Amino acid sequence: MLSTEDGTILVGTARQAIADYFDGKNFDPVTNVGSELRVSRGVFVTLFDKARSRGLRGCIGNPFSKASLLNETVRCAVDAATMDPRFAAVRKDEFLQSITVEVTVLSPLEDIIVKSPLDLPLNIKVGRDGLFLDGFGTRGLLLPQVAVDEGFDEEEFLNECCLKAGLMPDAWVTGSVKVARFQGQIFSEDSPGGRVFERKLRART
Numbered sequence: 001m002l003s004t005e006d007g008t009i010l011v012g013t014a015r016q017a018i019a020d021y022f023d024g025k026n027f028d029p030v031t032n033v034g035s036e037l038r039v040s041r042g043v044f045v046t047l048f049d050k051a052r053s054r055g056l057r058g059c060i061g062n063p064f065s066k067a068s069l070l071n072e073t074v075r076c077a078v079d080a081a082t083m084d085p086r087f088a089a090v091r092k093d094e095f096l097q098s099i100t101v102e103v104t105v106l107s108p109l110e111d112i113i114v115k116s117p118l119d120l121p122l123n124i125k126v127g128r129d130g131l132f133l134d135g136f137g138t139r140g141l142l143l144p145q146v147a148v149d150e151g152f153d154e155e156e157f158l159n160e161c162c163l164k165a166g167l168m169p170d171a172w173v174t175g176s177v178k179v180a181r182f183q184g185q186i187f188s189e190d191s192p193g194g195r196v197f198e199r200k201l202r203a204r205t
Contacts, residue, residue, distance in 0.1 A: 012196070049060070104143050105184065120179055
């Protein structure tokens with residue numbers, strides 16, 4: 001588990017990397033950080049637009065990073081602002097005025113082994129798990145907070161992960177896809193450039 005201080009460094013690093021990109025500079029993260037930020041960890045950077053009720057504005061990540069957590073956060077932050085194919089690139093004025101940054105650090109992926117695919121929902125907990133799906137030559141990943149924010153139950157979460165991979169929503173029932181779960185530690189800004197807090201999800205009961 002990362003400390004709130006580590007999370008604050010990660011979110012600040014993501015924000016500064018994007019700001020430096022807009023200024024035509026390459027951001028070099030500080031090196032005198034705790035060892036937890038120097039190891040290789042999966043990470044996603046998500047951008048929200050406070051001017052549009054915290055609507056999603058970009059999200060890019062890598063669950064299989066070989067770079068340090070700090071360096072991968074830099075890359076994912078700039079890509080989230082400029083390379084998410086679902087959105088136009090973030091503008092500098094927009095970023096400064098209304099974009100909040102969220103960094104999710106992933107645990108290692110754990111394959112879900114079941115006798116029947118119909119047992120998959122029983123091995124997933126919304127509010128705790130994120131999902132990674134691999135099959136039919138494609139992959140899809142949804143962070144734990146997606147299911148909570150969208151109000152999905154476990155079956156709906158599986159369906160949406162299939163859709164994210166470009167598959168039919170019930171592809172997970174076929175037994176031809178591999179499903180893994182993971183957990184995420186989430187650090188968010190309460191306002192653009194504001195206080196960083198650890199976001200705790202509420203698991204479904």
